Amino acid sequence: MKFAIPLLALLLAVPASAQTAPSPAPSGTASPAPDDGLSGSVSDDSDWQNLGIAIPTFPTNADVPTPASAGSTAALGRALADVITADLRNNGLFKPTGPAALPMPALGQVTAPDFPTWKAKGTDMLVHGYVRANGDGNLTVGCYLYDVALGQQLTKMAWVVTPAEWRRAAHKCADLVYSRLSGESPFFDSKIAYIAETGPKNHRMKRLAIMDSDGANHRFITSGQSIALTPRYSPDYRQILYLSYVNGNPRIYIYDLGSGTQKLVTASKNPTFAPRWSPDGKWILYSMAIGGNTDIYRISVNGGDSLRLTDSPGIDVGGSFSPDGSKIVFESDRSGSQQVYVMNADGSGQKRISFFGGRAATPEWSPRGDQIAFTHIAGDFHVAVMSPAGSGMRELSKGWQDEAPTWAPNGRVIQFFRTERGSGRTGLWQVDLTGQNERRLPTPVDASDPAWGPVLP
């Protein structure tokens, strides 16, 4: 790590050069006419997929060099539109058309679109934006969403970013478009920690790695000298909990991204694994084996005494807090096979919730609270969801071995890893709650154990 990067600033500003636009619709509240058929539940995406969204290049007021990887501000305007298009297309939510196939608007048209022309192209929704290099070296990126049929602006926003963070402005714009059209919370501007895998099946190198939600800004954290497993991003993205064999035995470490240092979560000499954060980042759940018996414990992120939450002679492992922190869903084989249980955050009131045949493992509570994702083992391994009461079980993936779901920050998309039969090759996959939009995430090498973090502020 080099220097701390200033945080992306959110502004509600409009460009100085632009004329005053019609006042935008109030965000996130009552939906005017253009929302008809678009703000329903995620259970049927077909309407969205038929929605044509045009995302032409974002013009700039002056083409000047910028340290952003895309180069000058004009090139950056094209790159921004490309990233937004990829975000929307790759998640199967819309049918976006990117800048390569579209004319670039003049700067003045960003706030006063040429609606008749876009209507003639069959465009339903239009995304415009601009790039401006500021005197202090930062960039301002504006983002506008228009309903072409109505000839109306739906929403707009602008962000000030450092050149190194330019992709975040594109993700914020994609989030703005997605949220406005779907009624769901944003999720593109987020990061993923995972385990990068290389080498033969019986001698696999496993390294901790991080990347943006679209695979950009990839970085390896550990060298691969020792096995690293099961990372979890802290809610503020400053630390990562993970398991390492660095000192011979499997132990949980808390890795600080700013300083590049790590420390043990507990001083205990017993093996510890399956680390998890509480939603507020103040507590850590971990599993510890003593004399072969594994139970779940809770400890403050500042250390101190651990609280033992389970005490069955079976394997109690994992755990995931409900969004309000009051409950924990976990896995236990106390009944004879792996099943999913819920308990209060102090360990009281333990109750099995999975009763649908097969085994149920690796439960993860949705950030929205309404669903629990888990690995359903009935022959093959599939990623599935159920309600926190254990009802409405649905399998979302159909691989030979799909394991370890992790939720998008908005609780509408799930990532997991898929292992190939025979070769043991692994990759990260993503599926939405309909189970229809499944895709593989690009990673430089094989990948497992994804952990999706929250939306960046």
Add this chain to the structure above:
Amino acid sequence: MTPISRTLAVTLAGALMLAGCSKKPPASLPPEPGNVDTGTATNTGTVNGPVPGSQADFVATLMGQDTIYFDTDRFNIDAQDTAALQAQAQWLSKYPAKRATIEGHCDERGTRDYNLALGEKRANAAKNYLVSLGIDVARLSTISYGKEKPVATGSTEEAWAKNRRAVTVTID
């Protein structure tokens, strides 16, 4: 020289195991090269064989019985395991200064965290049995590798049976 004699020894051990045991692990399973400790040539001394009391000696003496095998999701010690653990205890009694680590492993058909816990159960089951045979608990440690270190790389019942194991490794 050494490589040839080692190959012979491995082949011989495999043949003996074929005759000697018959249960869960496929009978053709040779002692795993990983346990021969190829990195410690100094311990093997000359072409005459491993130094008595070394890990190489342990592996050569046990002829495959340094490893015990488990059924899916199980960690109990059965009759065939007890024979292997008795042979291990015999060797460990002969070299009372030697310490050992028991590695618990699982097949790939389990979730990662659960397998780490299950590997602990398997390693501890073997350890507890060795202690019951009179081996000082202070000489024994355990470690679970879950599904991270398979010896058989296929995705078949045969390969999985070979991977559900606890391996005793003495510390040179």
